[in-house]
Structures are given as structure tokens and as C-alpha cells.
Amino acid sequence: MSLPVLLWRLGAAAAAPVLPLLLRRRAARGKEVAARLSERFGEGAARPPGRLLWLHAASVGETASVLPVLEALAARAPQLSVLLTTGTVTAARLLEQRLPPALRGRVLHRFAPLDVPAWVGRFLAGWRPDAAAFVESELWPNLVLAARARGIPLALVNARLSARSARRWARAPGLARTVLGSFALVLAQSEADAARLAALGAPAPRCLGNLKDAAPPLPAAPEAMAALRAAVGARPVLLAASTHPGEEALAIAAHRLLAPRLPGLLTVLVPRHPERGAEVAAAAAGLAVARRAAGAMPGPEVAVYVADTLGELGLFYRLAGVAFVGGSLVPHGGQNPLEPARLGCPVLVGPHCWNFAEPVARLLGAGGALRIEGEDPAGALAEAAFTVLSDPARARAMAAAAAAAAATEAGLPARVAEALLALLGPDAAGGTIPDGRARALPSAPERIADGPGRERDSAP
Known part of the structure; x- marks a missing residue:
């Protein structure tokens, strides 16, 4: 385990005792749902039978961008269930308003656990996803590395990394390589994003386009x-x-x-x-x-x-x-x-x-x-x-x-859905693999470089 990863884990664990108080204060300001604070501690798992894809979308924009992907997944894999986690109340409300009725029984929403090792572990043990995809730039080290350690194939979709964010990540190159190197599939919004992600250690990022370019017009009653x-x-x-x-x-x-x-x-x-x-x-x-x-x-x-x-x-x-x-x-x-x-x-x-x-x-x-x-x-x-x-x-x-x-790129959600189904494996559409079975990461590096001339196991 690299020193930056260890420091992040220790810092998150040290902060854990005060986080419940901060969450209650956020709930009092309407930024959390008081009745669902336990989800922030990784509790509340209710895994459905069959195959489960976990998607994490931080806020409103990311959630809106993946709605067409959810429809494309449903059309191609009728037995697949999706766990969609968000980090904000507004994203949860948007999902409630705009999720098509036909998907309501197949898409489950939870608030994402905070990046505390014990809470992340509880979340993953309860849900046991068959694969996971993080939307845009929501990169929480403990969450990503714990998922990889469990053998869960990981994707970073509609990935973006501004030049300013890239400079910040570059200050901790070991942490960047460890986190970004955990992804088996990286689909960037633009060629510039792909280049910045590759420079920081993402394996073979490619650009399919920006899901926000393919979103349907905003609805109006x-x-x-x-x-x-x-x-x-x-x-x-x-x-x-x-x-x-x-x-x-x-x-x-x-x-x-x-x-x-x-x-x-x-x-x-x-x-x-x-x-x-x-x-x-x-x-x-x-x-x-x-x-x-x-x-x-x-x-x-x-x-x-x-x-x-x-x-x-x-x-x-x-x-x-x-x-x-x-x-x-x-x-x-x-x-x-x-x-x-x-x-x-x-x-x-x-x-x-x-x-x-x-x-x-x-x-x-x-x-x-x-x-x-x-x-x-x-x-x-x-x-x-x-x-x-x-x-x-x-x-x-x-x-x-x-x-x-702004003409929509109509085929992009389908291409992203197909890439995610490929990550799940050739039987993804049928849902025949037992729930939550750990699997090897396709095409992901088996080991992650921890510095010049050094390698360590990727598990945290």
C-alpha cells in the first residue's frame, strides 16, 4: 500500500467519529435526508436476485446524463438490476421525478456511503455488485480500492478531468496511479480528458463522447x-x-x-x-x-x-x-x-x-x-x-x-451501455451468474506501479 493511500485511509478513519454529527447538521439544512442517514454509513442493503450493476453519479448533472444509459441497459439486459447511488438530495429527487415508470422496479437508489473504510466495506458486503461504474470524476480512493480488492470490475464513464484537477492529482502521483489504475474501462468525455487521465495512470482511456451531449431535452409538464x-x-x-x-x-x-x-x-x-x-x-x-x-x-x-x-x-x-x-x-x-x-x-x-x-x-x-x-x-x-x-x-x-x-448524439448511450455489459461478461443479458460472484478484472493491470521500478499489490 502506497503512503498516500495509507494516509487517506487513516485520515478517513480518524474523521469517522465526527461525520455523523456533520451529517445531522446537513440534514437540518436539507442537504441530507434524515431518515436515510444510515445509507451514508453503508447500511440499508437490499440486494435483488440476479445480476447487479452499481452506478455512482454524484449529483444532478451526472444523474441526468445516465438516464438514457439506464434505458439502453434495460433494453439490452432485461434481467439486469441497477443500484444507482448519488451524493446529493437534489440528484435523488431528480431520479424520482424522471426515472421512466418501466424502470422503477429495476433501478434502486441509495445515497453513497462516505469514504470511510468500514462504511465502504459494509456497503460492498451488503450489495455485492457484479460490476461498478463511476460517472465523470467522482473518485473516492477507499471506495474505488475496496471495490477492486473484492474483484469487482470497475468503469469510469463520461470521465472528465479538468486541467486544474489534473494538476491537483499530479501532486500525489502515487495515489493517482493507484486509484485510476484500478479501472478496467475508462470512457472519457473528450480526447483532452483522455490524455490527462492517461498521464495520471488510467489504463487505455478512450473517448466515445459526452453523455451530456446525448441527453434528451429537459422535460416540461x-x-x-x-x-x-x-x-x-x-x-x-x-x-x-x-x-x-x-x-x-x-x-x-x-x-x-x-x-x-x-x-x-x-x-x-x-x-x-x-x-x-x-x-x-x-x-x-x-x-x-x-x-x-x-x-x-x-x-x-x-x-x-x-x-x-x-x-x-x-x-x-x-x-x-x-x-x-x-x-x-x-x-x-x-x-x-x-x-x-x-x-x-x-x-x-x-x-x-x-x-x-x-x-x-x-x-x-x-x-x-x-x-x-x-x-x-x-x-x-x-x-x-x-x-x-x-x-x-x-x-x-x-x-x-x-x-x-446541441444536436443529440443519439447512439452514445447505447454504446456506453454495451461497454458496461461487456464489463459484466458475455452472459450479462441473461443474468445467469450467481449473485455477487467476484470476478477477475478484464484487461485491468494485475499490479499497480507504486513508483519508478517498484510494484505493489493493488489491494489496499
Whole structure:
């Protein structure tokens, strides 16, 4: 066991006594489900009979991206069950809302155990998955290495690793090699991601594409859509979507600048975390504000509408004349700009888009998006929004360009599903292998380099 791995294990074990208190505090703030905290300790296993694939998706974006993969798996392996773990309450709610009814008996949800050795061991002993796939960049060393030690084939799908994250991992090269070298299958979002992962020790990563490029358009309930359109009428609508702290204040400042130039302007704020709704509404003091979570509608008297609900972003992308995609005016890395683009909504983004650098570049190059830059972000946001909202022809051209640039890659979820079934083995579709039988890792290294000229067993 390398020194970085040992230090991580010891640190996680040392933190274990205080983690229950932290979880209870998170539950009090709505960031955990109090009745399900035991799942964070690896408890609550209810393994179904037959073959079981474990998928881990950290949050909302990762969960949404694998929904088409779940459908593709179900179509190809009717007897396969899937355990889907998430790390956030919002992801669990999204899964509850958007999982197709036909899959509800075959896809089980649990909150992922925290990365404490004993809790991870309890989780794996209870569920005994036949293979496991981690989505994007959710790499917890104890969880990954304990799964590998049990002979569970591991995949990293839709993998991404920004240049900044790669630099951080490079500071602990032994840990990076040990963790990334545990994966038998690595499917990267882009060739750049594949190169960074390979440099850190991932075995033969390949790029199939980005699952977020293949996602279907966000849904919108027809009755809710009709009610919103009736409430808003012909007013111009500026949407600030998936915003992070600090961005709502900029959007509100932009609204104040725009309102005299665009009579009737409605600004809709959709915070990335809906529990911030009251805080977001308070930032618009002096304006007529309404909150969707309180049951209010954006009538003609409302200037700022806070859509602090979950799973309704598809409504507001359809309603908006232009959408600013959050996480990009603050150094977060941006949220998914393809969501509005698929719905033919012109897109505005800030300078901090490293999480979605390729799709942002594609949208900008196609003319479906504008970048907000300069020392006065509120003023720049106002000017960019005015450019679109005041020129219907420009708005139509941007909408068409955005939709074309975001055209879905329809076959990608099926290709990812087939790769995962191959990891399970040739009988995956039939489900004939006994539950949870340990198996050798196909094509994974039998041993992991621990430094120049040295090798150690891969088990932690």
C-alpha cells in the first residue's frame, strides 16, 4: 500500500467519529435526508436476485446524463438490476421525478456511503455488485480500492478531468496511479480528458463522447407550461439558470439596468440549489419578487421570479427569450449550456466555463451563444441580454444555431451501455451468474506501479 493511500485511509478513519454529527447538521439544512442517514454509513442493503450493476453519479448533472444509459441497459439486459447511488438530495429527487415508470422496479437508489473504510466495506458486503461504474470524476480512493480488492470490475464513464484537477492529482502521483489504475474501462468525455487521465495512470482511456451531449431535452409538464405562458404573456424574459452565490446579485443588477430599456421585463432566477430560494429572493429587495416554492406565479406585477423548485428548468428554458447559464460568472466552472441550446434558447455564458469548455466553444463558434466579459459583469450581462431580447431576428438566428450545435448524439448511450455489459461478461443479458460472484478484472493491470521500478499489490 502506497503512503498516500495509507494516509487517506487513516485520515478517513480518524474523521469517522465526527461525520455523523456533520451529517445531522446537513440534514437540518436539507442537504441530507434524515431518515436515510444510515445509507451514508453503508447500511440499508437490499440486494435483488440476479445480476447487479452499481452506478455512482454524484449529483444532478451526472444523474441526468445516465438516464438514457439506464434505458439502453434495460433494453439490452432485461434481467439486469441497477443500484444507482448519488451524493446529493437534489440528484435523488431528480431520479424520482424522471426515472421512466418501466424502470422503477429495476433501478434502486441509495445515497453513497462516505469514504470511510468500514462504511465502504459494509456497503460492498451488503450489495455485492457484479460490476461498478463511476460517472465523470467522482473518485473516492477507499471506495474505488475496496471495490477492486473484492474483484469487482470497475468503469469510469463520461470521465472528465479538468486541467486544474489534473494538476491537483499530479501532486500525489502515487495515489493517482493507484486509484485510476484500478479501472478496467475508462470512457472519457473528450480526447483532452483522455490524455490527462492517461498521464495520471488510467489504463487505455478512450473517448466515445459526452453523455451530456446525448441527453434528451429537459422535460416540461404541459399544464405548468401553459399556466406560465398565460401568466407571463408577451413580456420579455431574461432567465438566469443554475446560478451560484453571487450570480443572483449580478442578474438583479442587470435587471435594474435593463428594465427602463425593456418595458415589462421579467427576470427569472433559478438557483442551482433550490433551498437558497429565500436568500435569493432577499437579494432583490426593492423589486416586486415572487417565489415559485411559495406557490406564486409571475403575474404582470412581478419583476423578479425566483423558481426555487427542482426539476422544472425545462419550463423556464422554453419560456425565456435568452438564458444566462450560471456557474460561469463566478469561478465554479459553469453549468451545462446544452440544456437551453437543445430547446432553442439563446445562451449567455460568463468567463468561467472550464467544466464545459468544448460545448461552450461549439456554441460560441456556431453563433448560438454570447460570452459575458469585462470588469463590469452586471453591465455586460445587461448588454448581452439586450442584444438578444431587443432584436427578434438575432434571437431566432441564435436559437437555431444553438439547437443545431446541441444536436443529440443519439447512439452514445447505447454504446456506453454495451461497454458496461461487456464489463459484466458475455452472459450479462441473461443474468445467469450467481449473485455477487467476484470476478477477475478484464484487461485491468494485475499490479499497480507504486513508483519508478517498484510494484505493489493493488489491494489496499
